[in-house]
Amino acid sequence: MATATVELKPKDYKSNIPPDWCPGCGDFGVLNALQRACSELKIAPHEIVVVSGIGCSSNLPGFFRAYGVHGLHGRPIPVATGIKLANKDLTVIATGGDGDGYGIGLSHMIHAIRRNVNITYIVMNNQIYGLTTGQVSPTSLLNMKTKSTPKGNIELPINPLMLALAAGCDYVARGFSGDIKHLTELYKGALQHRGFALVDVFSPCVTFNRYNTYDWFRQRIKKLEDKGHDPTDFVAAMEEAKKVGDEEVTIGLFYRNPNPRPPLEDLDEVIASGPPLVKRPLGITNAEARPLLEELM
Amino acid sequence: MALDDLVVGIGGAAGDGIASAGDTLALALARQGLRIYAYNSYQSVVRGGRIWLRMRIANRQPLSPGNVLNALVALNQEALDLHLQEIQPGGAALFNTHRVRRAPEKGPDGVQLCPIPVPDLAPVYKDLPVIQNTVLIGALYAIMGLPFDGVESVLESTFARKGQKVIDMNVGAARAGYDYAAEHFQKMELALKPQPTQKRYAVMTGNEAFGLGAVAAGVRMYVAYPMTPASGILHWMAAHGPAVGISVRQPEDEIAVMNMAIGANHAGIRCMCGTSGGGFALMTEAMGMAGMIETPVVCIEVQRGGPSTGLPTKTEQGDLFQVFGAGQGDYPRLIVAPTNVYDCFETVKEVFNLAEKYQLPAVILSDLLLSEHHETVEPDRFDFENPPIDRGELITEANGGDGEAYLRYKITETGVSPRAIPGVPGHLYVAPTDEHDEDGVLISDIYTDPVRRKRMMEKRMRKMVYLKNELPPPRLEGPADAEVTLVGWGSTWGVIREAVEALAAEGIKVNHLQIKYIVPFHGEEVAQILSKAKKIIMVEQNFGGQLARHLRSETGIKADGHIRKYDGEPFEPKHIVAGVKRILAGEEELVTCVSDEPGWRYDHPSFV
Numbered sequence: 017m018a019t020a021t022v023e024l025k026p027k028d029y030k031s032n033i034p035p036d037w038c039p040g041c042g043d044f045g046v047l048n049a050l051q052r053a054c055s056e057l058k059i060a061p062h063e064i065v066v067v068s069g070i071g072c073s074s075n076l077p078g079f080f081r082a083y084g085v086h087g088l089h090g091r092p093i094p095v096a097t098g099i100k101l102a103n104k105d106l107t108v109i110a111t112g113g114d115g116d117g118y119g120i121g122l123s124h125m126i127h128a129i130r131r132n133v134n135i136t137y138i139v140m141n142n143q144i145y146g147l148t149t150g151q152v153s154p155t156s157l158l159n160m161k162t163k164s165t166p167k168g169n170i171e172l173p174i175n176p177l178m179l180a181l182a183a184g185c186d187y188v189a190r191g192f193s194g195d196i197k198h199l200t201e202l203y204k205g206a207l208q209h210r211g212f213a214l215v216d217v218f219s220p221c222v223t224f225n226r227y228n229t230y231d232w233f234r235q236r237i238k239k240l241e242d243k244g245h246d247p248t249d250f251v252a253a254m255e256e257a258k259k260v261g262d263e264e265v266t267i268g269l270f271y272r273n274p275n276p277r278p279p280l281e282d283l284d285e286v287i288a289s290g291p292p293l294v295k296r297p298l299g300i301t302n303a304e305a306r307p308l309l310e311e312l313m
Numbered sequence: 314m315a316l317d318d319l320v321v322g323i324g325g326a327a328g329d330g331i332a333s334a335g336d337t338l339a340l341a342l343a344r345q346g347l348r349i350y351a352y353n354s355y356q357s358v359v360r361g362g363r364i365w366l367r368m369r370i371a372n373r374q375p376l377s378p379g380n381v382l383n384a385l386v387a388l389n390q391e392a393l394d395l396h397l398q399e400i401q402p403g404g405a406a407l408f409n410t411h412r413v414r415r416a417p418e419k420g421p422d423g424v425q426l427c428p429i430p431v432p433d434l435a436p437v438y439k440d441l442p443v444i445q446n447t448v449l450i451g452a453l454y455a456i457m458g459l460p461f462d463g464v465e466s467v468l469e470s471t472f473a474r475k476g477q478k479v480i481d482m483n484v485g486a487a488r489a490g491y492d493y494a495a496e497h498f499q500k501m502e503l504a505l506k507p508q509p510t511q512k513r514y515a516v517m518t519g520n521e522a523f524g525l526g527a528v529a530a531g532v533r534m535y536v537a538y539p540m541t542p543a544s545g546i547l548h549w550m551a552a553h554g555p556a557v558g559i560s561v562r563q564p565e566d567e568i569a570v571m572n573m574a575i576g577a578n579h580a581g582i583r584c585m586c587g588t589s590g591g592g593f594a595l596m597t598e599a600m601g602m603a604g605m606i607e608t609p610v611v612c613i614e615v616q617r618g619g620p621s622t623g624l625p626t627k628t629e630q631g632d633l634f635q636v637f638g639a640g641q642g643d644y645p646r647l648i649v650a651p652t653n654v655y656d657c658f659e660t661v662k663e664v665f666n667l668a669e670k671y672q673l674p675a676v677i678l679s680d681l682l683l684s685e686h687h688e689t690v691e692p693d694r695f696d697f698e699n700p701p702i703d704r705g706e707l708i709t710e711a712n713g714g715d716g717e718a719y720l721r722y723k724i725t726e727t728g729v730s731p732r733a734i735p736g737v738p739g740h741l742y743v744a745p746t747d748e749h750d751e752d753g754v755l756i757s758d759i760y761t762d763p764v765r766r767k768r769m770m771e772k773r774m775r776k777m778v779y780l781k782n783e784l785p786p787p788r789l790e791g792p793a794d795a796e797v798t799l800v801g802w803g804s805t806w807g808v809i810r811e812a813v814e815a816l817a818a819e820g821i822k823v824n825h826l827q828i829k830y831i832v833p834f835h836g837e838e839v840a841q842i843l844s845k846a847k848k849i850i851m852v853e854q855n856f857g858g859q860l861a862r863h864l865r866s867e868t869g870i871k872a873d874g875h876i877r878k879y880d881g882e883p884f885e886p887k888h889i890v891a892g893v894k895r896i897l898a899g900e901e902e903l904v905t906c907v908s909d910e911p912g913w914r915y916d917h918p919s920f921v
């Protein structure tokens with residue numbers, strides 16, 4: 017991660033496209049905190065690539081001044097992986113919604129964690145499918161009524177933090193888009209972490225999720241740091257991650273491995289062996305390639 | 314008459330080491346200046362089942378598996394029972410008396426039985442049963458009347474790393490087989506012209522040629538999820554890629570493969586991926602994405618028998634329509650079907666240049682036959698330096714400038730907009746899968762604008778016009794005044810060409826049009842060529858005549874006859890020859906072929 021010499025302000029990460037989210041949508045806070053985190057870490061916009069899927073949340077790259085890919089529903093992580101492996105100098109952020117990341121694209125997260133791809137993954141978790149106008153999502157709470165579950169959700173919600181921890185994620189955090197300062201710090205930690213970092217963000221959908229509202233969150237939110245949680249303690253992190261539901265909503269840094277695994281770019285013999293792949297010269301001479309033919313002779 | 318072109322079959326079970334026996338034999342022949350074409354018919358099991366490797370050996374390069382069987386190396390009883398009757402007069406059947414205990418007294422007329430007491434000739438056999446292959450290859454060499462040093466030289470290089478003792482043991486076993494056969498059996502009457510042993514030809518598969526092509530094209534990453542018959546590329550890449558700077562990654566599924574490859578290309582490297590039909594089905598949504606965000610990507614789709622899981626280890630050309638249909642909506646893309654092993658190498662270089670120049674996804678359509686068969690090739694025809702790498706209008710840090718008012722999707726005459734890669738200062742943009750304007754800003758949601766949408770669609774599709782102009786149109790091979798024009802695509806080039814020669818020898822004048830560029834299609838040029846044809850017969854390794862339908866939709870031309878095969882085994886020249894004759898005789902318009910010699914049949918235990 018290179019840092020810029022000129023001073024960068026959050027507004028330097030604002031594109032000239034005004035966000036088209038509903039007024040009050042939690043995703044504004046997610047965007048805002050990301051702009052702050054990048055400016056505080058002084059990462060130049062052209063050295064950032066934000067890759068998203070499809071959903072209201074996945075529109076974020078359009079509003080963030082940097083390079084971006086607004087890809088397919090559920091697929092930001094493999095695209096981000098390809099970008100990072102091709103140019104390890106870039107800061108690569110994958111983002112999207114709960115449907116995108118924990119529904120259609122869930123397997124990519126687990127595998128990216130296993131491989132420890134050095135990217136930050138931000139999930140705007142509104143416990144609903146927003147863009148498609150309010151169907152049940154993999155994180156919708158039990159009994160929640162949505163357009164596709166008019167009698168209430170009968171499927172157990174997924175627990176992304178426990179899944180990530182179990183898969184071996186070395187940086188696991190959860191924020192709330194109503195607390196931008198707190199969220200900014202979680203992002204900064206994630207961006208500075210060398211390896212896969214998950215930041216799940218409760219980001220209320222004010223239009224289609226009438227249950228998990230700002231008020232609902234504010235009444236329940238507890239910060240891990242206020243509880244004296246030790247983020248290097250894996251077992252404690254699992255215990256805290258287990259607690260989801262109606263009584264308490266925990267946010268903060270759940271886990272940061274004190275001895276993090278090396279990221280994929282350090283383990284892949286070719287990528288590790290020199291400058292980013294994209295900066296290596298192309299082409300091979302006939303003499304250099306000859307042994308490949310000789311082997312078949 | 315002495316044969317200058319013969320087929321040797323090696324039959325046994327999976328686990329018998331047939332592939333490596335075939336490699337040894339092929340290389341030995343190649344080093345003596347002979348040409349081979351080998352096709353291994355195998356099954357989707359790791360142990361047991363049946364393996365049937367046919368190797369055609371000739372002075373001139375064979376282009377297909379051939380029509381008949383001239384010599385058999387039976388590694389077990391079943392192989393002898395199955396194939397003995399297929400051997401042509403003048404041929405021979407070799408087997409290990411220890412594995413084949415119920416050999417008939419006498420073979421078919423004119424066929425020599427060659428029982429070989431492997432345990433006596435190679436005492437290590439009791440601990441190392443695969444040594445039988447080495448003994449039998451030695452014996453085969455004697456029966457073919459070829460000098461032994463070809464085999465010796467290959468065994469020496471194959472086992473060089475294992476030390477002199479292992480070399481001596483193997484060479485000794487082959488030599489014992491050679492001497493025993495020379496003493497006990499008659500040589501076949503052959504007109505092969507071996508040369509003094511030296512490395513002259515390479516023995517290569519289509520998949521290896523794809524790998525080499527990727528090296529030449531400057532590919533920096535290969536991504537694939539295992540699937541027969543594309544896995545050979547993955548294996549070759551994993552073994553050879555790192556030494557030439559290619560990172561090889563195996564993601565969780567083909568959806569991830571294609572998205573990752575697009576990400577890597579988007580970031581400015583050349584990244585290739587590969588799969589077979591089932592995996593390609595999972596890649597299709599992302600293919601469309603590459604079309605929409607105008608990111609080059611190259612995928613090799615190695616077809617196998619379908620539908621669904623189909624015939625995992627058998628060949629077919631059944632995925633043309635799938636590849637056409639990949640992804641929703643209209644988007645520019647390139648679909649190319651290489652026609653032989655050299656062409657596999659050339660096509661990768663060519664397609665990367667075109668994919669980058671026109672910023673679009675490209676599919677190289679191969680099949681199991683082309684990808685997995687071995688043939689001798691001239692190494693000097695593999696030019697890694699030409700054509701040179703052309704990255705098209707790429708903006709990198711070196712030529713970036715300040716990027717003032719940079720429009721990633723700028724409307725241009727050719728439809729190609731200069732492409733900045735992430736990391737270059739001053740060219741920030743978002744590549745969106747939603748419809749977008751020249752600056753990459755979405756016009757799909759609240760700013761939907763029919764006029765802009767139309768312009769952007771036309772900009773992208775305009776690239777196809779310029780792309781097509783760059784592709785060489787297909788050429789008619791053979792006499793202009795032929796009675797019949799055979800039309801094929803991709804891998805069937807060689808077998809059709811041999812069929813044309815065989816028909817000519819019988820006095821039937823045939824010419825041949827092989828299609829390599831499927832999309833964009835040279836509709837006008839093809840129509841012009843075919844307008845002069847007296848009788849158009851399509852040759853396709855599929856059920857539905859997918860190219861025939863494509864031809865009709867692109868040119869309005871309806872073929873007069875069809876020769877099709879969808880039994881999993883490749884065409885042999887004789888199938889096409891017979892098909893042409895039947896169609897000419899007015900017996901049928903559609904001839905379907907099948908490999909139904911007894912050796913191909915396999916009664917399932919439950920059918921008894």
Ligand SMILES: Cc1ncc(C[n+]2csc(CCOP(=O)(O)OP(=O)(O)O)c2C)c(N)n1
Pocket residue numbers: 070071072073074089112113114115116117140142144145146147148153
């Ligand atoms: C393959 C595919 N299936 C379905 C859709 C339709 N779709 C668009 S967004 C979306 C769900 C969005 O939910 P989420 O990811 O939670 O994002 P949100 O809108 O809530 O931010 C769906 C199902 C699609 N675009 N692609």
Ligand code: SF4
Pocket residue numbers: 036037038040041042043072073142146147220221222223224
């Ligand atoms: S529908 Fe919900 S998630 Fe989408 S923009 Fe509106 S509030 Fe946000």
Ligand SMILES: [Mg+2]
Pocket residue numbers: 071113114115140141142143144145146153
């Ligand atoms: Mg959602």
